[in-house]
Amino acid sequence: MINLKIDGRDVCVPEGTTILEAAETAGINIPTLTYDPRLGPCGDWDVCVVEVEGRLDFPKASSTVVEEGMVVRTETPAVVNVRKAILGRILANHPLDCLTCPKSGACKLQELCFKYDVKEATGVKTREERPIDDTNPFYYSDPNKCISCGKCVEVCAKLQCAKVLSFVEKGPHKYVSPPFGTAIAQSECVSCGNCVSVCPVGALMPKSKEVFRYWETEPVRTTCSYCGVGCQMDVLVKDNKIVDVRPADGPANGGLLCVKGKFAYGFVNHPDRLKKPLVRKNGKLEEVTWEEAFDVVVSKLKETKEQYGPDSIAAFSSARALNEENYLMAKLMRAVIGTNNIDHCARL
Amino acid sequence: MTNSIAEISDAEVIFAVGSNTTESHPVIGARVRQAVRKGAKLIVADSRDIPLKRDAEIYLKIKPGTNIALINAMINVILEEGLEDKEYIKNNTEGYDEFVEVIKKYTPEKAAEICGVDPEDIRKAARLYTSTPKATILYCMGVTQHLNGTETVISLSNLALVTGNLGRESSGINPLRGQNNVQGACDMGALPNLFTGYQPVNNPEVIQKFEKAWGVKLNNKVGLTVPEAMHKAEQGEVKVLYIFGENPMVSDPDTGHVEKALKKAFVIVQDLFLTETAELADVVLPAACFAEKDGTFTNTERRVQRVRKAVEPPGEAKADWEIIAEIMNRLGYEAKYNSAEDIFNEIRTVTPQYAGITYKRLDKEGIQWPCPTEDHPGTKILHVGKPTRGKGLIKPVEYEESPELGSEEYPLILTTGRILYHYHTRTMTARIEGINKLAPENYIEINPKLAAAKGIKDGDMVKVTSRRGEITIKARVTDRVAENVVFIPFHWGYGANVLTNGELLDKYCKIPGLKVTGVRLEKLA
Ligand code: SF4
Ligand code: SF4
Numbered sequence: 001m002i003n004l005k006i007d008g009r010d011v012c013v014p015e016g017t018t019i020l021e022a023a024e025t026a027g028i029n030i031p032t033l034t035y036d037p038r039l040g041p042c043g044d045w046d047v048c049v050v051e052v053e054g055r056l057d058f059p060k061a062s063s064t065v066v067e068e069g070m071v072v073r074t075e076t077p078a079v080v081n082v083r084k085a086i087l088g089r090i091l092a093n094h095p096l097d098c099l100t101c102p103k104s105g106a107c108k109l110q111e112l113c114f115k116y117d118v119k120e121a122t123g124v125k126t127r128e129e130r131p132i133d134d135t136n137p138f139y140y141s142d143p144n145k146c147i148s149c150g151k152c153v154e155v156c157a158k159l160q161c162a163k164v165l166s167f168v169e170k171g172p173h174k175y176v177s178p179p180f181g182t183a184i185a186q187s188e189c190v191s192c193g194n195c196v197s198v199c200p201v202g203a204l205m206p207k208s209k210e211v212f213r214y215w216e217t218e219p220v221r222t223t224c225s226y227c228g229v230g231c232q233m234d235v236l237v238k239d240n241k242i243v244d245v246r247p248a249d250g251p252a253n254g255g256l257l258c259v260k261g262k263f264a265y266g267f268v269n270h271p272d273r274l275k276k277p278l279v280r281k282n283g284k285l286e287e288v289t290w291e292e293a294f295d296v297v298v299s300k301l302k303e304t305k306e307q308y309g310p311d312s313i314a315a316f317s318s319a320r321a322l323n324e325e326n327y328l329m330a331k332l333m334r335a336v337i338g339t340n341n342i343d344h345c346a347r348l
Numbered sequence: 349m350t351n352s353i354a355e356i357s358d359a360e361v362i363f364a365v366g367s368n369t370t371e372s373h374p375v376i377g378a379r380v381r382q383a384v385r386k387g388a389k390l391i392v393a394d395s396r397d398i399p400l401k402r403d404a405e406i407y408l409k410i411k412p413g414t415n416i417a418l419i420n421a422m423i424n425v426i427l428e429e430g431l432e433d434k435e436y437i438k439n440n441t442e443g444y445d446e447f448v449e450v451i452k453k454y455t456p457e458k459a460a461e462i463c464g465v466d467p468e469d470i471r472k473a474a475r476l477y478t479s480t481p482k483a484t485i486l487y488c489m490g491v492t493q494h495l496n497g498t499e500t501v502i503s504l505s506n507l508a509l510v511t512g513n514l515g516r517e518s519s520g521i522n523p524l525r526g527q528n529n530v531q532g533a534c535d536m537g538a539l540p541n542l543f544t545g546y547q548p549v550n551n552p553e554v555i556q557k558f559e560k561a562w563g564v565k566l567n568n569k570v571g572l573t574v575p576e577a578m579h580k581a582e583q584g585e586v587k588v589l590y591i592f593g594e595n596p597m598v599s600d601p602d603t604g605h606v607e608k609a610l611k612k613a614f615v616i617v618q619d620l621f622l623t624e625t626a627e628l629a630d631v632v633l634p635a636a637c638f639a640e641k642d643g644t645f646t647n648t649e650r651r652v653q654r655v656r657k658a659v660e661p662p663g664e665a666k667a668d669w670e671i672i673a674e675i676m677n678r679l680g681y682e683a684k685y686n687s688a689e690d691i692f693n694e695i696r697t698v699t700p701q702y703a704g705i706t707y708k709r710l711d712k713e714g715i716q717w718p719c720p721t722e723d724h725p726g727t728k729i730l731h732v733g734k735p736t737r738g739k740g741l742i743k744p745v746e747y748e749e750s751p752e753l754g755s756e757e758y759p760l761i762l763t764t765g766r767i768l769y770h771y772h773t774r775t776m777t778a779r780i781e782g783i784n785k786l787a788p789e790n791y792i793e794i795n796p797k798l799a800a801a802k803g804i805k806d807g808d809m810v811k812v813t814s815r816r817g818e819i820t821i822k823a824r825v826t827d828r829v830a831e832n833v834v835f836i837p838f839h840w841g842y843g844a845n846v847l848t849n850g851e852l853l854d855k856y857c858k859i860p861g862l863k864v865t866g867v868r869l870e871k872l873a
């Protein structure tokens with residue numbers, strides 16, 4: 001174990017731990033734009049710099065491994081100045097349109113500029129405008145907002161293992177796109193949106209139908225309702241509507257989702273949803289009250305059981321419904337109707 | 349699954365058979381690829397060039413329905429070359445000697461002929477699978493949806509048992525369950541022969557236990573499976589079908605027969621949308637979806653996880669459990685539940701595997717059953733050290749050709765499967781604009797040689813006919829399928845399942861042989 005001091009606090013961590021991780025165990029938050037524990041150290045120009053006694057430079061907390069007796073300070077005026085300078089340089093190539101940017105409120109760059117009171121860019125813009133790639137139906141890529149952090153490239157290559165995105169360099173420009181600058185729709189992209197979920201700024205964004213601000217939404221942790229992987233995710237809700245989905249770090253999914261979990265939530269609020277019970281009358285399904293629907297169902301079940309016995313009734317339960325509902329359906333059939341005619345489509 | 353999903357990333361050899369993992373279980377597919385990135389070797393056996401082919405060290409493009417021959421031959425090589433785990437076999441298995449006799453017949457050369465692959469590749473696969481203790485098997489419907497599906501699973505279990513590749517970190521036999529809660533539905537006893545927790549309905553002790561818990565006399569006659577109930581409905585013996593959250597008009601084989609059954613019986617459907625099945629129903633009850641209720645799902649690694657209410661259901665839709673409880677009450681059986689948690693607490697009292705799981709514990713993270721007590725951490729790996737039943741049964745199984753094949757009238761093999769963008773019968777995904785852009789319509793994959801012989805071009809409409817019926821569908825010409833094989837995703841109604849066989853069922857678990865259907869193909873004039 002290694003002993004060190006961070007902001008005056010004694011910290012003891014295993015060998016090989018980075019300063020950033022060590023600080024985290026002590027409850028000290030070192031700001032970063034892009035840190036993701038699944039991907040290792042942040043990019044070269046991230047703001048996770050700190051001061052280490054005896055060193056003249058400002059090492060990066062996410063890539064510097066702790067040493068015995070190290071004394072680390074995370075928020076000195078000098079450190080803050082370095083961070084401000086980094087942010088200022090990033091801003092030189094980033095539009096200042098937070099007023100209308102949909103990422104506002106969930107943008108790391110905005111958050112850190114606010115924290116360190118950085119209002120203006122340092123230096124001159126070195127990139128020219130590039131067109132937005134909106135060829136994917138679920139997300140778009142706005143290279144003008146990209147801060148070239150590389151997280152999307154890493155996630156796509158190392159976790160999704162799709163290797164769709166890469167840095168394409170054109171003169172002083174470095175931007176993210178499928179190889180050779182082809183459109184996303186022409187690539188092998190599987191629309192998992194994992195790149196979108198990790199982008200710290202408004203460069204890779206979901207195409208949302210709803211107009212909302214992230215601070216207006218409430219996250220609800222739940223389990224994806226599609227396949228058996230059981231990915232954990234947060235659905236973001238505004239005004240009784242799901243407006244976005246964020247992957248959570250569940251044991252099965254480790255912060256990943258696929259296209260269905262990430263983007264295919266629109267069925268929840270779809271106008272085709274059934275809103276009232278229907279009963280067939282004169283050959284046609286007609287809307288009725290629950291009272292009437294229950295009456296029809298219950299009398300039919302009773303009648304059939306009396307006339308033909310319980311085994312003349314069968315139920316197909318649902319591999320999509322809750323455990324609680326499957327249990328209850330089985331109980332209804334076995335304990336109330338009196339038959340074991342219950343199955344579900346496990347086999348299909 | 350005997351193992352956990354996260355363990356896949358650390359496996360050293362992965363044998364994926366009949367599982368189009370990156371499309372059917374995309375995040376598990378990503379984990380397989382993560383393992384390959386870290387140096388794991390992947391063996392893929394499938395009858396189509398699935399996306400995982402590009403990651404495979406050994407790719408076995410087998411003829412549909414020939415899994416058993418392949419696996420038996422891999423075992424043959426293992427025994428022939430002395431690669432088996434003799435200790436494990438001696439201490440932990442039974443039935444070995446009889447088994448060896450059968451395996452002898454399955455030389456790689458013989459299997460290669462049946463499966464249509466190179467015998468050397470079978471040898472290589474067998475050697476690779478036994479090259480590390482961290483070898484794991486993943487399989488899915490490509491293994492089970494055959495007439496001999498259960499036997500294929502047995503053959504995979506044989507393979508794991510003779511090599512002892514079981515019950516260890518990153519090593520086991522892992523069926524990937526398709527739908528979000530198919531594991532949970534089985535756990536909860538939504539099965540004709542089992543109560544919750546896999547307790548048999550025809551065991552007197554079990555019956556007694558449930559009669560006491562539920563306060564009624566119970567029927568000990570094993571019930572009907574979905575295909576059986578469908579047949580009896582068509583014959584008029586089953587009078588009422590209560591279908592909730594299922595869409596047999598699309599998902600079940602032989603649509604024509606399903607339609608007849610649904611038209612004959614009194615049908616109650618409880619669903620989110622007016623599905624193809626609901627359209628034929630007598631009563632349709634509007635249900636709440638996952639985002640509109642609290643409860644639990646159990647994923648394919650046996651992990652019970654929370655589902656939380658995020659929004660209100662539309663109109664008068666209700667949670668399925670509320671509807672079912674109301675029907676129970678109106679039928680004169682008291683079902684007093686104020687929440688899904690109340691039901692869960694009752695489940696715990698009758699389901700030993702779930703006894704230690706509480707909503708409070710689930711708040712932090714899902715728990716893998718078996719979890720017998722509240723201080724039990726849950727079970728990450730099954731069969732640790734030795735098989736749960738004491739001795740693992742090694743049982744010889746033989747390859748038999750599907751009766752669907754070998755006919756002159758229907759010379760091609762139709763196989764079905766899932767695609768990434770759609771889910772099951774599309775009730776949900778068909779409502780997503782972006783999905784419809786990426787996967788707008790049904791199609792049939794046809795090998796270029798077959799297409800050329802029939803004068804079919806990419807995008808042409810073709811007629812496909814089986815013993816059950818015929819459909820018209822757009823051709824996609826691709827060498828992903830072999831020359832005598834065609835593929836149709838099953839998601840679209842009035843598509844693949846018009847053709848598939850609903851009569852021939854696996855003799856053990858009654859799964860239909862959806863992966864092999866004899867068909868014939870013509871270009872539409
Ligand atoms: S959506 Fe997924 S596959 Fe496509 S670029 Fe992003 S990470 Fe890669
Ligand atoms: S698109 Fe986003 S994640 Fe990708 S490099 Fe640019 S800023 Fe980083």
Ligand code: SF4
Pocket residue numbers: 224225226227228229230231253256257258259260261262373374375376
């Ligand atoms: S996000 Fe995709 S992989 Fe994960 S549970 Fe949902 S459907 Fe399955």
